[in-house]
Amino acid sequence: MSVILECKSLTKKFGSTAALMDLNLTLERGRIIGLLGPNGSGKTTLIKLINGLLVPNEGSLKINGIEPGVESKKIVSYLPERTYLPDWMKVSDTINFFKDFYADFDEKKAYEMLKHLNLDANKRLKALSKGTKEKVQLILVMSRNADLYCLDEPIGGVDPAARDYILNTIITNYNENACVIISTHLIADIENVLDEVIFIKEGHLKLHASVDEIREKEGKSIDSLFREVFRC
Amino acid sequence: MLRKLLRHELYATGKTLLPIYGITILLSLLNRLVTNIDIFNGPMEIIPAFMQIAYGISIVATIIVTVIIIVLRFYKNLMTDEGYLMFTLPVKAYQLINSKLISSIIWTIISVITVILSLLILLANPERLELLKESIDNIVYILKISFGENYVLLTIELGILLFISMIQQMLLIFVSIAVGHLFNGRKVLGSFAAYIGINTAVQIALTILMVIWSLIGGSSLEELGSIPQLLFPFTIIMGLTLSLLYYLVTNYIFSKKLNLE
Amino acid sequence: MQWELNTDKPVYLQLVEQIQAGIISGIYKAGDKLPSVRELATEATVSPNTMQRAMTELERHGLVYANRTSGRFITSDENLIKKLKKQHITEITRDYLDRMELLGLQLDETISFITEVSESNNNKNSV
Numbered sequence: 365m366s367v368i369l370e371c372k373s374l375t376k377k378f379g380s381t382a383a384l385m386d387l388n389l390t391l392e393r394g395r396i397i398g399l400l401g402p403n404g405s406g407k408t409t410l411i412k413l414i415n416g417l418l419v420p421n422e423g424s425l426k427i428n429g430i431e432p433g434v435e436s437k438k439i440v441s442y443l444p445e446r447t448y449l450p451d452w453m454k455v456s457d458t459i460n461f462f463k464d465f466y467a468d469f470d471e472k473k474a475y476e477m478l479k480h481l482n483l484d485a486n487k488r489l490k491a492l493s494k495g496t497k498e499k500v501q502l503i504l505v506m507s508r509n510a511d512l513y514c515l516d517e518p519i520g521g522v523d524p525a526a527r528d529y530i531l532n533t534i535i536t537n538y539n540e541n542a543c544v545i546i547s548t549h550l551i552a553d554i555e556n557v558l559d560e561v562i563f564i565k566e567g568h569l570k571l572h573a574s575v576d577e578i579r580e581k582e583g584k585s586i587d588s589l590f591r592e593v594f595r596c
Numbered sequence: 597m598l599r600k601l602l603r604h605e606l607y608a609t610g611k612t613l614l615p616i617y618g619i620t621i622l623l624s625l626l627n628r629l630v631t632n633i634d635i636f637n638g639p640m641e642i643i644p645a646f647m648q649i650a651y652g653i654s655i656v657a658t659i660i661v662t663v664i665i666i667v668l669r670f671y672k673n674l675m676t677d678e679g680y681l682m683f684t685l686p687v688k689a690y691q692l693i694n695s696k697l698i699s700s701i702i703w704t705i706i707s708v709i710t711v712i713l714s715l716l717i718l719l720a721n722p723e724r725l726e727l728l729k730e731s732i733d734n735i736v737y738i739l740k741i742s743f744g745e746n747y748v749l750l751t752i753e754l755g756i757l758l759f760i761s762m763i764q765q766m767l768l769i770f771v772s773i774a775v776g777h778l779f780n781g782r783k784v785l786g787s788f789a790a791y792i793g794i795n796t797a798v799q800i801a802l803t804i805l806m807v808i809w810s811l812i813g814g815s816s817l818e819e820l821g822s823i824p825q826l827l828f829p830f831t832i833i834m835g836l837t838l839s840l841l842y843y844l845v846t847n848y849i850f851s852k853k854l855n856l857e
Numbered sequence: 858m859q860w861e862l863n864t865d866k867p868v869y870l871q872l873v874e875q876i877q878a879g880i881i882s883g884i885y886k887a888g889d890k891l892p893s894v895r896e897l898a899t900e901a902t903v904s905p906n907t908m909q910r911a912m913t914e915l916e917r918h919g920l921v922y923a924n925r926t927s928g929r930f931i932t933s934d935e936n937l938i939k940k941l942k943k944q945h946i947t948e949i950t951r952d953y954l955d956r957m958e959l960l961g962l963q964l965d966e967t968i969s970f971i972t973e974v975s976e977s978n979n980n981k982n983s984v
Contacts, residue, residue: 381941394906395906396904396906443978461975489974503984528902531902532899532902535895535898535899535902535903535904535905536895538897538898538904538905539869552864553862556862556864556901556902556903556904556907557902557903557904558904559904559906560909565926575867575868576867576868576869576870576907576910579864579865579866579867583865584865585865586862586864587864590866
């Protein structure tokens with residue numbers, strides 16, 4: 365298994381407060397990884413750093429051996445925790461947009477997934493509900509054959525049916541060459557899907573281990589371990 | 597990649613701007629028609645009056661909406677949630693700026709052409725065109741008298757100057773928005789403050805430069821004859837320098853200091 | 858197949874147990890072709906890596922075998938399945954007897970209790 369993400373002493377400060385502090389982390393391809401931590405623990409900061417939306421103050425971050433930039437953006441597929449597509453676009457416009465800019469975008473796959481959801485590609489995003497818009501974004505992001513997927517809070521605030529849809533989409537699109545990072549604070553919902561978990565607390569890495577290892581050693585669920593580590 | 601960015605840029609802005617330009621041209625055609633056929637009598641007179649007002653509005657809108665769309669597009673597409681999409685594309689930050697700048701230049705030129713064209717459609721007839729030609733000849737004549745052979749240089753300089761100031765104004769707006777976004781939570785207010793601040797700073801700097809210039813005994817800039825040799829070249833170089841500065845600062849903020857909420 | 862996963866035991870072990878149970882109860886028949894790892898993973902909503910690990914474990918026990926070209930199959934060895942079934946039943950029974958013993962019941966008391974309960978069950982069913 366080759367390394368896809370490597371962080372060394374990664375530090376990001378906003379003014380005097382450190383959102384991430386001296387983070388060392390190595391992630392391998394072929395894994396589905398939960399990035400877990402309460403709100404404000406630094407999950408989104410890490411994901412933004414991976415995607416070049418923030419620049420670190422100290423330390424380094426490398427994706428497939430390269431620093432965030434044009435080349436890394438070609439192989440990272442990012443789902444932010446917000447709706448980020450222009451409202452006036454039709455679903456088909458967004459597909460063309462992705463096709464235009466990402467060489468690894470699989471248009472056929474995207475249309476198949478849309479069909480599966482019974483979604484009309486001629487509809488404007490404006491006319492879609494928030495939940496449907498989020499599904500369109502997920503389809504776009506998962507239709508890329510990327511090396512690293514960063515899904516920021518994909519299951520925050522969705523109903524169980526939508527959650528199952530999201531998890532199924534992630535599993536069916538899994539390939540052993542790619543790593544999937546899912547950030548969330550709702551652990552119980554997804555822990556069976558994860559191979560590894562990363563706990564971050566107040567910008568510090570608390571734990572990085574395989575899920576089965578934790579269950580074997582601790583004899584408890586990730587969720588209960590999480591509650592212990594993050595007890596207020 | 598720049599070509600793709602530009603294509604999407606023109607598409608996104610054109611869907612609002614082209615209909616407005618189209619309406620302006622259409623209204624000028626209709627107004628021309630209405631003034632030529634005099635069939636509106638009595639209460640019907642309200643129709644040509646209404647159409648003239650509509651035309652007036654459309655002319656103003658052509659220019660104003662173009663500016664508003666340029667500003668809003670830059671802000672919304674890069675500094676709000678849409679920024680998450682744009683800044684994670686596999687392109688350099690400067691390519692994003694370039695695509696916005698080029699599209700803004702294109703629309704500004706098209707909007708000016710639209711206004712001129714619509715005025716010609718509405719007003720042009722043989723006598724008026726003759727009059728227009730005469731006034732242009734007159735201006736050239738005056739320029740020749742005032743500047744001698746330099747009048748050609750002056751005209752070229754004036755063209756460049758207009759073009760540069762257009763770019764300078766756009767880049768000033770861009771850099772203000774970029775600086776404004778650093779004020780987390782008060783991005784819009786921050787952008788206005790940055791615009792006023794940068795403008796004021798530039799004015800003060802220019803005044804100081806002028807004072808120094810006259811102190812070291814440079815020839816007076818107000819002197820008419822020195823316009824082509826001194827004032828215009830100076831203004832062009834200033835415009836270029838400031839444009840470059842705005843561009844570099846915007847690029848620096850986007851690539852090193854980006855902080856979308 | 859209905860997957861019921863709890864959260865405090867390694868997921869792959871639970872998958873192994875449930876597939877074993879499926880084989881014993883006949884949901885998966887001897888010689889049946891299994892769905893792909895990805896399909897099974899989607900069905901159970903688990904990581905494909907975990908499902909793969911469960912398959913490897915089952916292969917190690919000989920309950921499942923992989924054919925390089927045509928996929929993965931349940932063993933055709935009926936004896937092995939019988940053995941597994943017996944082993945499974947033995948485990949459950951032993952566990953039950955242990956618990957009865959903890960409650961202070963002698964073996965003959967437990968047996969007569971089993972007879973009693975199953976008879977009343979039969980009566981209830983026939984009514």
